[in-house]
Amino acid sequence: MNPGLSLEPRPMVMRFSRRLPLFVSLAALLTCAACGRDDDGVTQVGVIGPDPKLVETVTSPLTAGDALVRSNLAQGLVRFDERGQIVPGLAERWNVSDDGLSYIFRLQNSKWPDDRKIKANEIARILSRQLRQVSTNPLKDTMGAVTEVVAMTDRVIEMRLAAPRPNLLQLLAQPEFGLVRAGVGTGPFIPATAEQVASARPEEIEGGMFITHRIRLADAKDPIERAHIIGGDAKALVAGFAAGTIDLVLGGTVGDLPIAMRAKVPRGALRFDPVAGLFGLAPTRRSEVLQDEDVRQLLSRAIDRTALVAGLNVDGLAPRATLLQPGLLGIGTPQQPAWLAVPMEDRRVGLVAEANRQFGDTDRPTLRLFLPEGDGGEYLLARLRFDWAPLGIKVERAPSAASADLVWVDEVAPSSSPAWFLRRFRCDVAPICVEEAEAVLAGARTAPSAVLRNGLLLEAARLMDKAQLFIPIAAPVRWNLVSGRVPGFAENPFARHTLVGLANTKINAGTP
Known part of the structure; x- marks a missing residue:
């Protein structure tokens, strides 16, 4: 097949589509900041997905809404501020040996919502349950260096580790390690009282969750931050934002990105x-042809990552062909393979020749891909079809991961540690793995120094990239729509957003 220009999938949107039409006046933009709602002190937050709830026991990956609620109603020992920095949570301070x-944490002198005093021994029990062998917490594996959680006094907890983990606080700030007992959390927000709910407009309290946060300020006796969190599909939430009835939309991914790109928003x-994080394709055991390392490498080299990423139109998003990405703790910038810098038109002839050598006269495979729903997923499908067509490989959508030959992985890393990326492809969790890398990863887990640990992690990454256990494309895409009514919002490297200080910047996000 000759991939002429007319066959190439177009970018998801044209570059001008993120701007309002030229005939919209500046006055209209300014008016829109307040249209559709009253200034009643309630921040309206829409999270893409089902209506949020407070999950007591985390047994599977949290939805975006559940993660937001758990982060704000059930903080951990520490939590993230608006920029993803570590600030006090239930612990007012801590020390590291x-x-x-x-790690020794001193708890706030605080109470559960039922007025019972929060004590270190019950917090230690909650954390220990999340880390024990039978726990199904999705982040349990990231805490493998923790050997014991003990209460030293009523307000002091110690975490003991088998090896140093400089990223431990980032993990403890994740909502999966939020602290919940009997269906209630440790704050900083609490569910609103009936009186507070009754004071809101009816349309604000239909579904979702209404929460409140009391903070004492020098210039106000007892101000209240209030938020109403609802779930919904991206199209409806974006429309609400454009109409001015929603202040903040969170939880956007590549699948629904075109909806936000097309919206008429400021x-x-x-x-x-x-x-x-991980953003690319992982092979399953379903396809016999994909058990061949050479075939996986061929498929990876045939993807025009530069064109694919350019079509997403996300500022700062860079193509990559390695499992690890720049900016992770202690590894520097991973060296990309030389072929990534070669324009696709210059390497396509060699790729076709390699496909002919590998497949010979046999029929070329048809690969079934499980991809994100929505227009963003359709763009990825079209892009991969175009790139693999010269090899004679056809592509179809799979209705489920179980029926797919390749599954799209779109996961945000919970910390800056490179270990999370690599342990995602261990032999006990990944359908295709490299046994040689197992011993290297085991050595890294118990390495007594950062230098030794990082060296072992880089070696494991080299082995996994050589075997092409994963076909990386770039970092994940996480988008939000932010109005001028939430000046406390900030982008952060974990896509975990606190509601503290969101609408009132006088409130310090670091205040417990």
């Missing part, structure tokens, strides 16, 4: 979190 093997409203 010189060898990095002990310039600068569409904001992207600079996350790290």
Whole structure:
């Protein structure tokens, strides 16, 4: 097949589509900041997905809404501020031993919503349950260096580690390690009282969750931050934002990105979190042809990542062909393979020749891909069809991951550690793996120094990239729509957003 220009999939949107039409006046933009709602002190937050709830026991990946609720109603020992920095949560302060093997946290003098005093021994029990062998917490594996959580006094907890983990606080700030007991959390927000709910407009309290946060300020006796969190599909939430009835839309991914790109919203409203993570294709055991390492490498080299990423039109998003990405703790900038810098038109002839050598006269495979729903997923499908067509490989959508030959992985890293990326492809969790890398990863987990640990992680990454266990494309895409009514919002590297100080910037996001 000769891939002429007319066959190439177009970018998801034209570059001008993120701007309002020229005939919209500046006055209209300014008016829109307040249209459709009253200034009643309630921040309206829409999260793409089902209506949010407070999940007590985390047994599977949290939805965007559940993660937001858990982060704000059930903080951990520490939590993220608006920029993704670590600030006090239930713990008012902490100390780390010189060898990095002990973290000691001093708890706030605080109470559960039922007026019972929060004590260190019950917090230690909650954390220990999340980390024990039978726990199904999705982030349990990231905490493998923690050997024990003990209460030293009523307000002091110690975490003991087998090896140093400088990223431990980032993990403890994730909503999966939020603290919940009997269906209630540790704040900083709490469910609104009946009186507070009754004071809101009816349309604000239909579904979703209404929450409140009391903060004492020097210039106000007892101000209240209030938020109403609802779930919904991207199209409806974006429409609500454009109409001015929603202040903030969170949880956007590549699948629904075209909806935000096409929306008539003020310039600068569409904001992207600079996350790290996995964004690409993982092979399953379903296809016999994909068990061949050479075939996986061929498929990876045949993807025009530069064109694919350009079509997404996300500022700062860079193509990559390695499992690890720049900016991770202790590894520098991973060296990309030389072929990534070669224009696709210059390497396509060699790719076709390689496909002819690998497949010979046999029929070329048809690969079934499980991709994100929505127009963004359709763009990815069209892009991969175009790139693999010269090899004689056809592409179809799979209705489920179980029926797919390749599954699209779109996951945000919970910390800056490179280990999370690599342990995602261990032999006990990934359908295709490299046994040689298992011993290297095991050594990294118990390495006594950062230098030794990072060296072992880089070696494991080299082995996994050589075997092409994953076909990376770029970092994940996480987008939000932000109005001028939430000046406390900021992009952050974990796409975890606090509601503290969101509408009232006088409130310090670091205040417990």
